[in-house]
Amino acid sequence: MPSARLNYLLHRYYDKTCTPAEKAELLTAIGSGLQDEPAAELLDELLTEHMPDSNTSAEQADQLYADILAAVQPRKKNVTIQRSWWAAAAAVLLLAGAVALWPGSLPRKHFAVKPSTDVAPGKSKAVLTLADGSLVTLDSAIGQDIQQEAATARQQNGQLVYEPDATATAIIQYNTLTTPRGGQFRLVLPDGTQVWLNAASSIHYPTVFTGKERTVTITGEAYFEVTKNAGMPFRVNTSGGTMVEVLGTRFNINAYADEDAIRTTLAEGAVKVSSGNEQVILQPGQQAQVTGRQIQVLRPDMAQVLAWKNGIFNFENSSLEEVMRQLSRWYDVEVVYKGRIPDRVFGGELQRSLPLSQVLEVLRDMKLNVQLTAERRIEVMP
DSSP states (O other), X not given: OOHHHHHHHHHHHHTTOOOHHHHXXXXXXXXXXXXXXXXXXXXXXXXXXXXXXXXXXXXHHHHHHHHHHHHOOOOSSSOEEOOOHHHHSTTSOOOTTOOOOOTTSSOOEESSOOOSSOOOOXXXXXXXXXXXXXXXXXXXXXXXXXXXXXXXXXXXXXXXXXXXXXXXXXXXXXXXXXXXXXXXXXXEOTTSOEEEEOTTEEEEEESSOOTTOEEEEEEEEEEEEOOOOTTSOEEEEETTSOEEEESSOEEEEEEOTTSSSEEEEEXXXXXXXXXXXXXXXXXXXXXXXXXXXXXXXXXXXXXXXXXXXXXXXXXXXXXXXXXXXHHHHHHTOEEEEOSSOOOOEEOOEEETTSOHHHHHHHHHHTTXXXXXXXXXXXXXXX
């Protein structure tokens, strides 16, 4: 790409006036240019010219590097590039209160050397448990039809779609869709409601909805886009005793057993969250945090809550333990703390499509002592 064009795109990026197509063009150019030394040096010079000044925030530099890291997929061996300000700007993850790093503060680094131990990111995979207890393995590579008495479940393109048989009179059967650690899956229920299931999660549901309500039960984390039906409210139960009732809306429930609360976050519409004798009605942008039988209403960072559904880790204001729980579920690894758990708070985003070695490299850049063992274990040391 001509340097004039790259300059133009960088100006547009920082001014927040670039179109999605221009942003994609910029990141593609950077990702391609980093594959050979001369192009990398040219990019380094141009990017350094755009080094933040007193009128440009460090967050803009961090965002550009986050975008670059997400776009770059090394394709050649041993490519050495200069990590100038744009590659050093807190290395995507900024410790709270940390000072931004600028040119010359980090050494040259090899990005494309494959580590001896690595773990691939999670992917679309799940296990479907039928009413008779039989198990069906689901993944993104297989297309299949699963015929049941009241409905047919069609698996295609990383999702399972239920098509109810309008003529069926059989008794209602229940299925359970379970994602393992390192897996996620999308489900379309018999009423058309769409469900995104995060790693280490499950949903229990009927193969056809009848009666006066539509009820499902989840563990882990799921995002719902509920088909409207005022005459048949949609209810979600969790293993922790929290119940969410909606008519038609979009919301996320995080109900992992190893989290300190059950969190229901509303993106659109209205929901009623109940726990014991307590209940609250949420408005868009609000979150109900249930601890025991107590419900607290908060206003969370919606981008952070929904980041997993959009293929992103959002670690804004997250503790080390919170970060490690997400990595453990997505990469299906064990986390072991050797000694005292470091008191660290993080911020920023990373793509969930990155191999674990690249994520740990970013953490090491932030002076966190971590290593990945051959036994799929992340060891965190003081």
